[in-house]
Amino acid sequence: MRSSYFPVSLGAFRLGPVPTLFDAHPNPARRPDRVVREGIVHLPAFLTMEQQEQVVSTAREYARRTASLPWRMRQRRVKSGTMSAHLMSLGEHWDYERHRYIRGEGSQAVPAIPETFVGIAHAVLRMAGELDESLAPWVAGFRVEAALVNYYPPGSGMGLHQDGYEDSGAPVVSLSIGDSAVFRAGGTIDRNKPWDDIYLESGDALVFGGPARDIFHGIVRLDDNTAPMGCGLRQGRINVTFRQVR
Template sequence: MDEAELFPRERTEVAPGAVHVPHWLDPREQRELVEACRVWARPPAGLRTVRTPGGGTMTARQVCLGLHWYPYAYARTAVDGDGAPVKPFPAWLGELGRRAVTDALGPQPTPADYDIALINFYDGDARMGMHRDADEKSDAPVVSLSLGDTCVFRFGNPETRTKPYTDVELRSGDLFVFGGPSRLAYHGVPRVHPGTAPPDLGLTGRLNITLRVGGL
């Protein structure tokens, strides 16, 4: 917790099956994940700009592990990038995902076997429109880890991109998990606050690591 913080941030159920756990990653874990992301971002199949079917581009850049996501499907190669085989999904990242779900939602009858990571990099001007993570065949919870700059994370409902939704402040080290009735809820990032990353993290911007089970 920031020493200047008047009220400690607590674990919060934002919607049924959607839980925010502040300070979940300690500073060492955050630094290790940032260094791993730097390696994953290198070519081949590295960090790229995502182009939408309508000809637009996403302002957050992305790199994938396990399977390569492109609008709106998965492939084993970076089909909308350099065409190289996607980087493997490391076992330790799957273990981190399972621990995240247990800490956020409690013990699961059948622990999820995470096999896909989408890593988005946001600079100060990047945004993410309201969308659903609906390209997987598994209904296992999505695990979201935040590193670097603070953002406004808008978490909505499964029916519409508009209200009702809740804006949640995600800081470096925060965990957000959504599953169950909230697995297909619309969500997005309307704002990033530049310059709010922990100084010792060595990161300018925001990294968001989302872990998923493809079931593909």
């Protein structure tokens, strides 16, 4: 009988589940919620795998639906060249030519931000506000007016920049799904060091606001083949960034 190999008394000395070939982290040391620096809060694994998959499939559906519109998912030309990430706007769209946020053009409206996304954004900021006093004043009145969906193909990134188009000083709330990435958070004056490099994995949330609202930041590395099974993306990374515009 099998039980003869596993005397009952052994149970008292068990140290935990036996790692198997299939455990990515045999001894998962949970990455703790962290105030990286005043105004910057990293919430690892904020989204469940089901939520990640839902965000990705919703983003896909919107990308299909808006494929012929100015705010469709596409690479944008900026001063320094063409961005390697693909961007799609929901809610409001930053019009690079007219240099202002628009809600549509003619009879075409920028699609509304899905309610599920809005709910997630509020939940993220609420949690971040509990950890960081500089974010707390923004929690109650936060209006999720613009959502930028960025798709990063393998090997892409985003240069250091400031999110400076919004009149509001409300925090920026962001979600990461798919391949892991290094988010570089610099200072508010220029792109120079010191930086905090934050490792964002699939399901993580990040908030920057308060004294860190105007930091230079960007994506300096994407790690191929790190997207977890079930997140909805086989390769590359999706970032959704929520902003209050005015």
